[in-house]
Amino acid sequence: MQNETTKIAILVAISTLIFLLMPIFLLLYIRSYNRHKKNHVLEKQNMQQKFEAEMLQARVEVQDQTMQSIATELHDNVGQLLSLTTLTLNSVNLSDEVKAKKKIENSLQLVNKSIKELRELAKLLHGEQLVENGLGHAIDQEISWLSKSGAYELQVNNTLSESDYTSPDKDLIILRLLQEIINNMIKHAQATQIQIDAYLATNVLHLKVKENGVGFNPDEIKARKSGMGLNSIYKRIEMINGKLILNSAPGKGTSISIEIPYP
Template sequence: MQSPATQVTSLIILATLIFLLMPVFLILYIRLYNKHKRNHVIEKENMKQQFDAEILKTLVEVQDQTMQSIATELHDNVGQLLSLTSLTLNSINLTDQEKAGKKIENSLSLLSKSIKELRELAKLLHGEQMVEHGIGHAIDQEISWLSKTGAYELKVSNDLFDIQVSSPDKDLIILRLLQEIINNIIKHAQATTIQIDTYFSDNKLFLKVKENGVGFNYDETKAKKTGMGLNSIHKRIDMINGKLDLDSSPQIGTTILIEIPYP
């Protein structure tokens, strides 16, 4: 059994060791904390750079898609209107004033339609119809282009026109998601009917697209990581902390529901 003096000496030595080691542990803790803080800052900066790069890429893709739509519209719509105007004017026989008057009237009507279409295209070129006026208007414009193809029976419910919040960065990604889904339907689905529903609830934006095409095996396609733009869709949804619910069956069709925290 230790004597009281020995016990006191041991306690003094232990207290001294603790007193000496505490600053060492404190310094180590501060260093680890600062290292973790620096790594966190670097990680946040890298994530911001990746997000900004993806936003820029998305903006370029949206603009490219818009330019393709404009080119198609110029060729298929405005071009046809002007061709019809030219044919009508060239067929005018000035000796038959009554018929000539009707053809001139028709030509003026065709020119008026052409001017209206060109004005709409000019707005689109200036970005007024993309995301500047809100995601509801941007989606409406995209659906308008799809409607003009006349290839699908469209059922649309767009409740995003009057929402009081906005997020331009997310709007770009949401618009690109819709464009990518529509492109996949055009390329792969062989659908005749497309239903598009958009709405806002509980600080979340919902985008639902349903079509009656040939469908596919979602699990197999996802596992292969090829085709149909699914990887790109998943990547974009993950970027904005969204959720994807996809239900597809061969010969029945596909339903996609995207839920996004907004703004």
């Protein structure tokens, strides 16, 4: 009997020791897991800071680009109109009432056109206000501005206006991307037909732009790494974890397909 009791006592002593060792191992595991979690959180914070810094840089770049656009628009468009108005008004001869009336009317038309151009420019540049009403609406505005030029046959399929999702951080970047793509097309593509598709499918925003212009060799352009062109588009898409597929060849037009996790 005494032997039995001793056996039980040894069993209890060993079991208690094991029961005390288990929390120790548990503590070591928690410590190690917590350390990994700490590293993960710090890494996430670093990435967030990096992302914010890149966003800031992108905003500065966009602002630079915007300033250039303002300068170009003012110089090439509004400036010309106002110069013409000055010329017309300078040439007014008050003694010849009929001609003077006609010239003043012409000048008035030119001034009105200048005002209209300035309004269009303001609308185009004020992207943040545009995306406040949703990305779909902003893209519609952009396309409407493009269609007013009358130089392109447009095929548009934009279903984003019907979507309730928004992502304030990404919206402005996406809009600027589209503006950049359209600007590049206007400047270089010499296209006559443009097809634009924008839709949302399973939390991915798809933006496709296709035109029948002169096309180019993408590798050659990418290698140049110049200014606000293709490289800037790639960089901005990378920032919002997006994907860009570019198909182009000299004489065969260009198609750009962008996929971005959204919202």
